[in-house]
Amino acid sequence: MNNRRVRTIATVLCLNIMIFAATGFAAEPLAKERSRSHLELDPENTGTYTGMAGKDNYIGNCSPCHGLTGKADGPLADSLGEGVQPRNLSDATLLSTRTNEFLFKVIKSGGVSVGFSESMPDWKDTFTDKEIEQIVQYLRESICKCNYSGGK
Ligand code: HEC
Numbered sequence: 001m002n003n004r005r006v007r008t009i010a011t012v013l014c015l016n017i018m019i020f021a022a023t024g025f026a027a028e029p030l031a032k033e034r035s036r037s038h039l040e041l042d043p044e045n046t047g048t049y050t051g052m053a054g055k056d057n058y059i060g061n062c063s064p065c066h067g068l069t070g071k072a073d074g075p076l077a078d079s080l081g082e083g084v085q086p087r088n089l090s091d092a093t094l095l096s097t098r099t100n101e102f103l104f105k106v107i108k109s110g111g112v113s114v115g116f117s118e119s120m121p122d123w124k125d126t127f128t129d130k131e132i133e134q135i136v137q138y139l140r141e142s143i144c145k146c147n148y149s150g151g152k
Contacts, residue, residue, distance in 0.1 A: 054138030057131055061123070062089075070143035080119040087120075095144035103136045104129075 059068065065080070067073040070089035077086050089095065095103075106114050108129070110122030123132065140147060 052138070052142075054131070054134035054136070055142070057127065058135055058138050058143075061126065062135070065119075070139070080117075084117050084119045087116075089139055089143045092144045092146035095139065096146045096149040099148045100136050100140075103139060104132055107132050107135060 062074075064074045064076045065072075065086040066089050067077065067086075072086045072088040074086065080086070087094070102114065106116065106120065108122065108124050108127075111117045111120030113122070127135070
C-alpha cells in the first residue's frame with residue numbers, strides 16, 4: 001500500500017467518524033423530546049397508556065361532527081343531509097353495547113361497513129391501526145367513560 005492510499009483511507013475513516021458523531025448528537029435531543037412527551041402521556045411509564053394519545057386526533061378529525069365532548073353537536077352535525085345525524089358518542093348506554101372491535105371497525109372502515117350511514121367516513125387512509133386503537137381508548141376513557149358490558 002502506498003502512502004497516498006493510506007492517507008485516503010485515513011481521511012475516509014475520519015469523515016465517517018465525524019458524520020457519525022454529528023448525527024449522533026443531532027438525534028439525542030429528539031430522543032429526549034420523545035421520551036418526555038411519552039412520560040407526560042404515561043406518568044407511571046407502564047407503556048400501556050394510549051388513551052390521551054387519541055385526543056388530538058379525535059378533536060381534529062371527529063369533533064367537527066361528533067362534538068368536542070361527543071354529544072353529536074359539532075359544527076358539521078346539522079349539515080349531513082336529511083335525517084342524518086352523527087351518533088352521540090357520549091351516550092354510555094349506547095357505547096357500552098359496542099365492543100372495542102366494533103368501534104375499531106366503524107372508525108377504520110366507515111359507517112357503510114357496519115350498515116350505518118355513509119356520512120360516517122372511513123379513516124383507514126388517515127390513521128394507522130395503532131392510532132385508531134388510541135382513538136377507541138379515548139372514546140372509552142374521556143367521551144363515553146364506559147366499557148363494553150354485553151348486549152349487541
Ligand atoms: C362528517 C361527519 C363525521 C365525522 C367527521 C366523523 N363521524 Fe362518526 N359518525 C357520523 C355519523 C353520521 C354517524 C352515524 C351513522 C348512522 O347513524 O348511520 C357516525 C357514527 C360513528 C360511530 C358509531 C357509533 C355507534 O353507534 O356505534 C362511531 C364510533 C364514530 N362515528 C366515531 C367517529 C370517530 C372516532 C371519528 C373521527 C376519527 C368520526 N366518527 C368522524 C359522522 C361523522
